[in-house]
Amino acid sequence: MSHDFPSSTVEPKVPLVGKMMLAAILAAVAGLMFGLDIGVISGALGFITKEFNASIHAQEWIVSSMMCGAAVGALGAGRLSYTLGRKRALVLSAVLFMVGALFCVGANSVTVLIIARAILGLAIGIASFVAPLYISEVADEQHRGSLISVYQLMITIGILLAFVSDALFAYIGAWRWMLGIVAVPGAVFLVGSLFLPDSPRWLVLRGRDKEALDTLTELRASRSEAENEIRDIHEGLKQKQRGFSLFLENPNFRRSVMLGIGLQIVQQLTGINVVMYYAPRIFQVAGFGQDGQLWGTAIVGVVNMLATFIAIGFVDRWGRRPMLVAGFIIMAIGMGALAVLLSFGQDSSTIMHYLSVAVLLLFITGFAFSAGPLIWVLCAEVQPLQGRDFGIACSTFTNWIANMAVALRSLPCLAPLARHIRSGFTPL
Numbered sequence: 564m565s566h567d568f569p570s571s572t573v574e575p576k577v578p579l580v581g582k583m584m585l586a587a588i589l590a591a592v593a594g595l596m597f598g599l600d601i602g603v604i605s606g607a608l609g610f611i612t613k614e615f616n617a618s619i620h621a622q623e624w625i626v627s628s629m630m631c632g633a634a635v636g637a638l639g640a641g642r643l644s645y646t647l648g649r650k651r652a653l654v655l656s657a658v659l660f661m662v663g664a665l666f667c668v669g670a671n672s673v674t675v676l677i678i679a680r681a682i683l684g685l686a687i688g689i690a691s692f693v694a695p696l697y698i699s700e701v702a703d704e705q706h707r708g709s710l711i712s713v714y715q716l717m718i719t720i721g722i723l724l725a726f727v728s729d730a731l732f733a734y735i736g737a738w739r740w741m742l743g744i745v746a747v748p749g750a751v752f753l754v755g756s757l758f759l760p761d762s763p764r765w766l767v768l769r770g771r772d773k774e775a776l777d778t779l780t781e782l783r784a785s786r787s788e789a790e791n792e793i794r795d796i797h798e799g800l801k802q803k804q805r806g807f808s809l810f811l812e813n814p815n816f817r818r819s820v821m822l823g824i825g826l827q828i829v830q831q832l833t834g835i836n837v838v839m840y841y842a843p844r845i846f847q848v849a850g851f852g853q854d855g856q857l858w859g860t861a862i863v864g865v866v867n868m869l870a871t872f873i874a875i876g877f878v879d880r881w882g883r884r885p886m887l888v889a890g891f892i893i894m895a896i897g898m899g900a901l902a903v904l905l906s907f908g909q910d911s912s913t914i915m916h917y918l919s920v921a922v923l924l925l926f927i928t929g930f931a932f933s934a935g936p937l938i939w940v941l942c943a944e945v946q947p948l949q950g951r952d953f954g955i956a957c958s959t960f961t962n963w964i965a966n967m968a969v970a971l972r973s974l975p976c977l978a979p980l981a982r983h984i985r986s987g988f989t990p991l
Contacts, residue, residue, distance in 0.1 A: 582760075583782040587698045587710040589755040593653060593690035594714040596660050596752055598721020599745045600629060600683050602864065605842050606729025606857060610738035611676065621673050623971050625680060626840050630967035632681035636688020637959040641952040643689065648769075649697040649762040652689055657753035659686035661746050668743035683745075684963075692959045695939055700762040701782055703792075708878040708940055715936030716871045721748075722839060723864030730857035767796045799948040806953030816950050823942040823958030830938045831965035833894060835930050838863060838923070840970055859920065866924045870931035883937050883944075890933020897926030 604626055612622055636656075644652040663683035670676040695711050702710040725741075732741045760782070766775035772793065779789035809816050842860040878886060900922040904915055946954030 583701060583703065583706075584710070586701045586760055586782065588713060589759055590653060590694050590697045590701075591710075591714040591717045592748070592752045592755055593656060593694035594717030595721040595724075595748055596657075596745065597687050597690060598718035598723075599725045599748065600660075600663075600687060600721075601718070601836070601839055602722035602725025603729060603741050603745060604629075604680075605840055605860060606726065606733055607738040607741040609843065610733075610736055610741075611673075614738070615673050615676075617673055624677055625673065627967045627970040628677040628680040629684040629687065630963050630970060632684020632686075633688035633691065634684075634960055634963035634967065636685040637692050637963055638688070638956060640689045640692035640959070641956040644693045644696065644765075645768070645952065648765050649693050649700065650756065650759045652693045653697065653759065654753065654756045656686045656689040656693065657749060657756050659683070659689070660749040661753065664743055664746035664749055668739050668746075670739075688959070688963060691962075692955060695943060696955065697759075697762055699943055700764045701760070703783060703788075705879065708883075709875050711940050711943070712871065712875045712878055712936040715939065716868065716875060719864070719868035719871045719931060719935075723861070723868045726842070726857075726861040726864040730861050733857050763793070764796050764800075767793065767800060803949070805950055809950045810953065813950075816947065816954075819945045819947065820950070820954045820957050822945055823954055824961045826938045826942055827958045827962040828965050830934045831962065831969050833930060833934055834898075834969070835927075835935070836966055836969055838927065862920075863924065863927055866927050867931045867935075870928040871936060873932035874936045877932075878937065878940070883941055887933050887937055887941075890929045890937075893929030894926050894934070897922045897924075897929060901926070 608622060608625065611617060611625060615621070617625065640652065643655070647655070659682055663679050663681075663686060666679035666682060667676060670679055695714055698711050698714060699707055728744055729741050732738070732744075760778045761774070763775040763779040763782070766772070766778065775796070776789060776793050779792055780786045783789045783792065810820060842863055843856040846856040846859045874886065901919055904919050904922065942958040943951070943955055
């Protein structure tokens with residue numbers, strides 16, 4: 564079993580069908596909800612800490628309980644999407660988004676807030692599995708990479724909107740509004756999910772071939788193209804979906820599953836979510852005041868979003884591996900430069916603040932066009948059809964467990980960093 568990256572052979576250009584693009588974008592709104600829930604906690608955490616007098620351990624669990632819920636949601640999402648269908652699974656995740664957001668608004672203790680965040684995590688775990696899978700099944704081959712990257716773009720837009728709303732609500736200390744505002748796009752996502760067409764592949768799986776062909780005809784440029792794809796789906800489904808038994812029997816499948824797991828671990832070890840969850844705290848220990856912390860965090864969101872357009876524009880032209888290599892080189896340069904700058908801690912000039920922010924944004928850029936979107940694309944593409952659901956479930960579960968581990972250990976690491984930076988930098 565081989566998993567080659569796209570060749571450089573030029574294929575005839577397939578037109579982008581409006582209904583296909585609309586279905587993919589509506590499903591990608593799950594990513595917007597994902598991004599909002601990642602981003603809002605960074606601005607709200609300081610106010611929550613003051614109101615509930617939360618310890619560092621409690622703060623870590625307020626942040627990481629979402630990832631714990633997401634890991635559980637991702638683990639059950641494969642069976643859920645097979646039984647209910649991709650569309651209904653997305654509808655369920657939208658309902659959970661709204662319920663979790665409303666519980667956050669009414670939280671009267673750290674415990675209730677942790678439970679509410681775990682409910683949001685369940686929604687994210689389901690959506691993070693089902694949305695890319697659904698998009699890959701409604702998109703044609705030539706546009707699949709770009710349309711799945713739209714999901715990552717929506718995550719970055721959600722993070723940006725969360726950072727901006729946090730900055731605005733911070734002026735009145737309204738952390739409940741920061742968390743509750745998520746319910747508004749959640750309602751939009753719920754309505755949009757109800758109008759999604761069912762996945763053609765899932766319809767074929769359920770023996771509803773006529774509906775699958777009718778749906779695919781609306782999503783493709785011609786009926787003949789839809790008929791050809793239905794035949795390909797049937798051909799692929801001749802091999803029955805298998806999971807753990809195939810993992811035990813087939814060394815090639817074990818290799819593809821472990822590759823997906825490894826890619827997700829590497830994505831989290833880049834440290835991107837330390838920045839996303841604790842960005843204001845990072846700007847604080849670097850010497851910025853409250854306004855600088857919150858608006859600096861918003862700038863991180865802007866760069867993260869804009870750089871994702873690079874992936875959308877070039878992923879299907881340059882290929883996955885070249886973009887990943889370029890992104891990791893840029894990330895290494897950014898983090899290496901940041902380490903060098905921080906080593907000059909005794910220099911009291913403010914230029915070190917701004918140079919540090921600049922190289923941090925360079926790191927964000929490298930991540931946003933490479934490891935951010937492309938690892939999700941690759942984790943779907945490297946799995947054979949026969950074991951794809953199992954393989955994607957394993958890699959998505961790993962992402963959230965690694966994400967939770969990073970979130971749980973980040974705050975203690977920031978304390979010595981704060982002491983080091985404050986010893987040499989003058990607060991702005």
